[in-house]
Amino acid sequence: MNRFELELTGKKFLNDNTAHLNFRIISPEKYSFQAGQFLRLHFQQNDQEVFRSYSIATIFPQEHCVLEDISMAVSWVEGGLATGVLSSLEHGQSVPASGPFGRFCLPDTDFKRYFLIATGTGVTPYRAMLNELELRLQKGAEVYVVMGAQRQNGLLYEQDFLKMAGQYPGFNYVACLSREQREEPTNYDQSGYVQQYLQSIEFNEDSDITFLCGNPDMIDEAFALLKEKGLPVAQIRREKYISPKPRPVRA
């Protein structure tokens, strides 16, 4: 496991509850990452080492690459340990981290349609994959980013996805708003949860692949739905945003 320090170099608010944080990786070594992976930040609590995971939000220049700077989107959780540390972190201060982790990455094999489904900060792995997705679009694939949020301000990184949709007819961005619609609705808005949108799609078990990321309840419900619709489990990739258990602090 690679351990390093992440030094805060920038912070920008994406909405009143979510910050886009930029870090420099402080380490004598350079590490290679893959779009879709996550890092763990390390904290201490009651003599225990505690981790919190964060997906890499950086748009990767290519699918695998050495990164010296890394960004992530963090939603504040009331009373949260990581929230407390990260929300008060100043430029130049650092947090211990490790990684990369995870296999929530695009497969080597090509599919005809990619459904990338998210709620909240769960959309960040798809932002990381944008350049790799572009290569697949150029080969004729279709991409659907299906983003769920309660209201418009939860549609994180929407402009990045709309930019790609403007360049490629095969790239579709769908905004599922469950509580409050936009003042000026768009033709890519859907009312309701992402599950309702997925219900309306006819999936092809031979040529579609789906990714689910974010809220665990959404993932469980969407997973059951996609399975019911006939997609093989291997074509329903999942990344649930839950906190791992603490463990004793390393000597």
Ligand SMILES: Cc1cc2nc3c(=O)[nH]c(=O)nc-3n(C[C@H](O)[C@H](O)[C@H](O)COP(=O)(O)OP(=O)(O)OC[C@H]3O[C@@H](n4cnc5c(N)ncnc54)[C@H](O)[C@@H]3O)c2cc1C
């Ligand atoms: C693989 C992976 C990737 C992840 N990527 C991201 C990411 O990119 N961005 C991001 O913001 N988070 C991400 N998470 C979640 C993140 O690791 C933390 O769980 C989250 O930031 C809360 O940490 P905390 O220490 O502030 O709160 P905690 O101290 O863990 O929790 C404080 C209280 O809030 C509750 N709580 C925890 N999370 C939530 C929530 N989401 N909504 C409501 N209540 C909650 C807890 O049950 C607890 O009662 C990811 C998790 C995993 C497993």
